[in-house]
Amino acid sequence: MTIETLRPGELGRSHLFFGVCLIATLNGFFGHALRAVEERGMAAAAMDLFGVSAILWVALAAGLALLAGDGDRRPLRREDLPIALLAGGAALFPAATASSAALALVAVWTIATSAPRAPLRRAGIIFLAITGALLWGRLMLATFSGPLLSADALFVANLIGAEQQGNTLWIGDRWSGIVVAPGCSSMQGMSLALVFWASVNQYFDVPFGWRPALYCLAALAATIAVNVLRIGAMLRWPEHLEEIHHGWGYHIAMWTTLLLVVAICLFGARRAVFRPL
Incomplete structure (x- = not known):
């Protein structure tokens, strides 16, 4: 069987989708950046990295590095250019949702049409995870906000012995309780943990198995634990609610979550990350 290869100067698949993924991801970040400015x-x-988590910037760099360094010499498939044009056109709309959907389209296409463990497929998995943080996680939270926020409240209630009804928590006097809002949901941290886990495992080409899956679950559990502790602190010390919610408490929780997720994911992939050159 003859495998067709690129001719000199011909555009390859990874280089085509490099530009589309870059534009779509940056446009997906643009709304956060504009709000932050x-x-x-x-x-x-x-x-503050323009209101975009450091994890997402690292994931973007990892995905682009895989595409840029792909040595696959196979030419474009017949459907690649229409997919790229469609996604690129959607990514140019001044709407983060359209850009994230375009990125998801390209990611799914590259995953479906690339060989297992090929750089193009691994990059596609990273970019699909990014859309989870930019789009799908938010849609899931909007659709299932009741059960998800109630679950957070239930964890807090069991941790500190508070009373709970739905996403409302109180100790003693119900009128001095707090409501777990979507902005305090563990879903946001979980989606970022999933992005970093996918980025590390795909960039360093870690085969999927039960061990990587367990480390993924550990990273997700760490984000939930930190968020539950923060909400519990707001309820236990209401006189410091503003500081814990928006001030030093927010920053401590953010950095603790980031360090835990990074440590867990890197430790789980340590054999590949620290593989001798």
Whole structure:
């Protein structure tokens, strides 16, 4: 069987989808960046990575690195260009949802049409995980907000012995309780943990199995634990609610979650990450 290869100067699949994924992802970030600049100014927003988690920036870099370094010499498939044009056109709309949907389309296409463990497929998995944080996680939270927020409240109630009804928590006087809002859902941290786990395992080409799956579950559990502790602290010390919710408590929880997720995922993939050159 003869395998067709690229001719000199011909565009390959990975290089085509490199540009589409870059545009779609950055446009998906744009809404967060614009909001951060409007609220805090350019300098402060830049220091905060324009309101986009460091995990998402790392995932973007990992996906693009896989595409840029792909040595596969196979030419474009017949459907690649229409898919790229459709996704690229959608990504140019000034709407993060359209860009995220375009990125998901490209990711699913590259996963479905690439060989197992090929750089193009591994990059597709990373970009699909990114859409989970940008789009699907938010849609899931909007659709199932009742059960998801109630689950967070239930964890907090069992942790500190509070009373709970739905997503409402209180200790003693019900009128001094708190409501777990979508912005405090564990779903947001879980989606970012999944992105980092996918990025590490795909970039370093870790075969999927029960061990990587367990480390993924551990990273997800860590994000839930930190979020539950933070909500519990707000309920236990209501006099410091503002600081815990928006101030130092928020930053401690954010950095603790980030460090735990990074440590768990890197430890789980340590044999591949620290493989001798």
